[in-house]
Amino acid sequence: xxxxxxxxxxxxxxxxxxxxxxxxxxxxxxxxxxxxxxxxxxxxxxxxxxxxxxxxxxxxxxxxxxxxxxxxxxxxxxxxxxxxxxxxxxxxxxxxxxxxxxxxxxxxxxxxxxxxxxxxxxxxxxxxxxxxxxxxxxxxxxxxxxxxxxxxxxxxxxxxxxxxxxxxxxxxxxxxxxxxxxxxxxxxxxxxxxxxxxxxxxxxx
Amino acid sequence: xxxxxxxxxxxxxxxxxxxxxxxxxxxxxxxxxxxxxxxxxxxxxxxxxxxxxxxxxxxxxxxxxxxxxxxxxxxxxxxxxxxxxxxxxxxxxxxxxxxxxxxxxxxxxxxxxxxxxxxxxxxxxxxxxxxxxxxxxxxxxxxxxxxxxxxxxxxxxxxxxxxxxxxxxxxxxxxxxxxxxxxxxxxxxxxxxxxxx
Amino acid sequence: xxxxxxxxxxxxxxxxxxxxxxxxxxxxxxxxxxxxxxxxxxxxxxxxxxxxxxxxxxxxxxxxxxxxxxxxxxxxxxxxxxxxxxxxxxxxxxxxxxxxxxxxxxxxxxxxxxxxxxxxxxxxxxxxxxxxxxxxxxxxxxxxxxxxxxxxxxxxxxxxxxxxxxxxxxxxxxxxxxxxxxxxxxxxxxxxxxxxxxxxxxxxxxxxxxxxxxxxxxxxxxxxxxxxxxxxxxxxxxxxxxxx
Numbered sequence: 001x002x003x004x005x006x007x008x009x010x011x012x013x014x015x016x017x018x019x020x021x022x023x024x025x026x027x028x029x030x031x032x033x034x035x036x037x038x039x040x041x042x043x044x045x046x047x048x049x050x051x052x053x054x055x056x057x058x059x060x061x062x063x064x065x066x067x068x069x070x071x072x073x074x075x076x077x078x079x080x081x082x083x084x085x086x087x088x089x090x091x092x093x094x095x096x097x098x099x100x101x102x103x104x105x106x107x108x109x110x111x112x113x114x115x116x117x118x119x120x121x122x123x124x125x126x127x128x129x130x131x132x133x134x135x136x137x138x139x140x141x142x143x144x145x146x147x148x149x150x151x152x153x154x155x156x157x158x159x160x161x162x163x164x165x166x167x168x169x170x171x172x173x174x175x176x177x178x179x180x181x182x183x184x185x186x187x188x189x190x191x192x193x194x195x196x197x198x199x200x201x202x203x204x205x
Numbered sequence: 206x207x208x209x210x211x212x213x214x215x216x217x218x219x220x221x222x223x224x225x226x227x228x229x230x231x232x233x234x235x236x237x238x239x240x241x242x243x244x245x246x247x248x249x250x251x252x253x254x255x256x257x258x259x260x261x262x263x264x265x266x267x268x269x270x271x272x273x274x275x276x277x278x279x280x281x282x283x284x285x286x287x288x289x290x291x292x293x294x295x296x297x298x299x300x301x302x303x304x305x306x307x308x309x310x311x312x313x314x315x316x317x318x319x320x321x322x323x324x325x326x327x328x329x330x331x332x333x334x335x336x337x338x339x340x341x342x343x344x345x346x347x348x349x350x351x352x353x354x355x356x357x358x359x360x361x362x363x364x365x366x367x368x369x370x371x372x373x374x375x376x377x378x379x380x381x382x383x384x385x386x387x388x389x390x391x392x393x394x395x396x397x398x399x400x401x402x
Numbered sequence: 403x404x405x406x407x408x409x410x411x412x413x414x415x416x417x418x419x420x421x422x423x424x425x426x427x428x429x430x431x432x433x434x435x436x437x438x439x440x441x442x443x444x445x446x447x448x449x450x451x452x453x454x455x456x457x458x459x460x461x462x463x464x465x466x467x468x469x470x471x472x473x474x475x476x477x478x479x480x481x482x483x484x485x486x487x488x489x490x491x492x493x494x495x496x497x498x499x500x501x502x503x504x505x506x507x508x509x510x511x512x513x514x515x516x517x518x519x520x521x522x523x524x525x526x527x528x529x530x531x532x533x534x535x536x537x538x539x540x541x542x543x544x545x546x547x548x549x550x551x552x553x554x555x556x557x558x559x560x561x562x563x564x565x566x567x568x569x570x571x572x573x574x575x576x577x578x579x580x581x582x583x584x585x586x587x588x589x590x591x592x593x594x595x596x597x598x599x600x601x602x603x604x605x606x607x608x609x610x611x612x613x614x615x616x617x618x619x620x621x622x623x624x625x626x627x628x629x630x631x632x633x634x635x636x637x638x639x640x641x642x643x644x645x646x
Binding site: 225231277331374375383 | 478
C-alpha cells in the first residue's frame with residue numbers, strides 16, 4: 001500500500017511514514033516482550049523444578065538404595081553429590097560429567113559406590129544421530145558399566161573385564177560416555193583425597 | 206588449541222554438514238542449486254552472514270542476556286539481530302561494493318529466514334563454545350554449506366539430461382539424489398576423530 | 403450456507419489438496435530433521451500447529467494496523483514471541499520433547515510454513531478464516547510428519563511410537579510406550595533414521611503425492627526455485643530497488 005504512495009507524496013509524508021512504521025514495530029515489540037516476561041515468570045519456577053526433579057531421578061537411578069543426596073562440589077557442567085542412606089552415612093557418589101561426542105556436548109551421570117565400583121550410568125543430555133549415537137540411552141549399553149571398577153574403562157569390540165562394547169556404528173559416542181564415566185571415577189578419588197588433605201590441613205591449623 | 210579448532214572446523218564441514226547431516230537450510234539447497242553460479246553466490250552470502258551473525262550474537266548473549274537472566278529472549282533477539290544485520294549488510298554492499306552487491310545482493314533477503322544462520326548461532330550457544338570456537342564453527346558450517354551446494358549443483362546438472370521415470374521427475378528425483386549425496390557424507394564419520402586422535 | 407462452505411474449505415484444503423509439506427513443499431527442514439521417530443514428529447507438528455494458528459490469528463487481526471513496509475519484521479516478532487512461549491511451556495511441561503527436538507524447537511521461527519501462511523493468507527483474510535487456515539495447514543503438517551516418521555521409525559529402528567510416554571504424560575501417568583516390531587527391531591535398517599533415509603523417504607512421498615494429484619487432475623508439486631519461499635516477494639522487490 002504505502003510503497004505505491006511514496007513517489008506521489010512529499011518529503012513530509014515520507015517522514016511521517018517512517019514514524020508510523022517505527023511506532024507500530026515498537027508497540028508490537030513492547031506487547032510481545034510483556035507477554036514473554038509474563039510467561040517466563042509463570043513457567044520459570046516450574047522449569048527449575050522439573051530440571052531438579054530430573055537430576056534427582058537420575059541420581060536415584062544410578063545409586064539404588066540412597067535415601068537423600070548432598071551437594072559436595074559444583075563446577076560448571078560437573079557436579080558431585082554424596083548419596084546418604086537412612087542413617088546419614090555416605091554409601092556412594094553420583095557424579096555428573098561432560099565430554100564432547102559426535103553431535104556436541106554430552107552429560108553423563110555416574111553412580112560410584114565406596115569401593116569405586118560403578119553402580120549405574122544415566123545419560124543426561126545427548127545430541128547424537130538418532131538410531132546410532134542415541135542408542136547410548138539404551139539399557140543394554142548403559143548396563144555394561146554396572147559392576148565394573150571405574151577409572152580405566154576402555155571401549156572395544158567385545159565386552160570383557162574392563163572393556164565396554166561399543167554401540168554399533170557409534171564408536172565416538174561410546175567412547176565419549178566411557179570418558180565421562182572414567183572422569184567421574186577420577187573425580188571421586190581425587191575429591192576423596194582432596195577432602196582428606198583438607199581435613200589434614202584443618203588439623204594442622 | 207589449534208588442533209581443537211581444526212577438529213571443530215572439519216566436523217562442521219564434513220561429519221556434521223549443515224545441509225546433509227543436520228537438515229538446516231534445505232530450502233536454498235533445493236531452490237537455488239540448479240545452476241553452479243547461483244549455488245556459489247548463495248553459499249558465499251551464507252558464509253558471510255553466518256560468521257557475521259555469530260560475531261554479533263555471541264557478545265549480545267554473553268554480555269547482555271546471560272548477566273541479566275534473559276536467556277529466554279534468545280530466540281527473538283537473535284532472529285531480530287540476524288534480520289537487521291542482513292539489511293545492514295545489504296545497504297553497505299549496495300553503497301560501497303556495488304560489484305559484490307550485484308553478485309550477492311539478491312540472495313541476502315532469502316538468508317533472513319534461512320534456518321542454517323539462526324541454527325548455527327543457537328548451536329554455538331548450546332554447545333558452550335567460546336568466541337573463537339563459535340566463529341570457527343560458523344565458518345565451517347558455511348563452508349560445508351558451500352561444498353554441499355556445489356556438489357549438488359553438479360549432480361543436478363546431470364539429472365537434467367537423464368531419462369527419469371515419470372512420477373520421479375522434478376522434485377522427487379532431486380530429493381533421492383540428495384539422499385545419495387548425503388550417503389557419501391556418511392563416509393566421513395569418524396574421520397575427524399581419527400585424524401586428531 | 404455459502405459462507406460456511408468457504409470456511410470449511412479454508413480448513414480442509416491444508417489437509418491433502420494443499421498439504422504444506424507434500425504439495426507446497428514448505429517446512430522441509432523440520433520435516434526431515436524431526437521425522438526420525440513418530441513421538442518427536444507429532445510433538446513438533448503440534449508445536450508448529452499452535453504457533454501457526456496463533457500467529458495467523460494475531461497477524462490477521464493486525465493486518466490493517468501493521469504498515470506494509472515493516473510487515474516482515476513485524477511478523478517475525480509476532481512469530482518469535484509465540485515460539486518462545488511454546489518453548490517455555492514445552493520446557494516446563496514436556497521436558498522430554500524439549501530434549502528430543504533440541505535446536506529445532508526454537509527454529510520453528512524460521513519455518514517457512516508459518517511466515518509463508520502469514521504472508522500469503524493471514525495478511526489478506528479475516529480472523530476466522532485465517533485461524534481455520536492455520537489449523538488446517540498445521541494438521542496437514544502433522545499428517546505429513548506422521549506419515550514420514552512412521553516409515554522411518556518402523557524400518558529404521560524397528561519400533562512404532564517409541565517414547566510416546568513422554569508426550570502422553572502431560573495428561574497423567576500412562577503405561578503405554580509404543581510397540582516393538584518383532585524381527586525388524588533386531589535387524590533395523592538404520593539408514594532410514596539417518597540423513598540419507600530422510601531425503602529418500604521424502605522423495606518417495608512426494609512422488610506418491612504427485613501421482614495421486616495427477617490422477618485427480620491436479621498439477622505435480624514443483625520446485626519453482628524460490629517461489630515457495632515467503633521471502634521471495636521482498637527479495638525480488640529489493641533486488642529491483644537496488645537496480646533502479
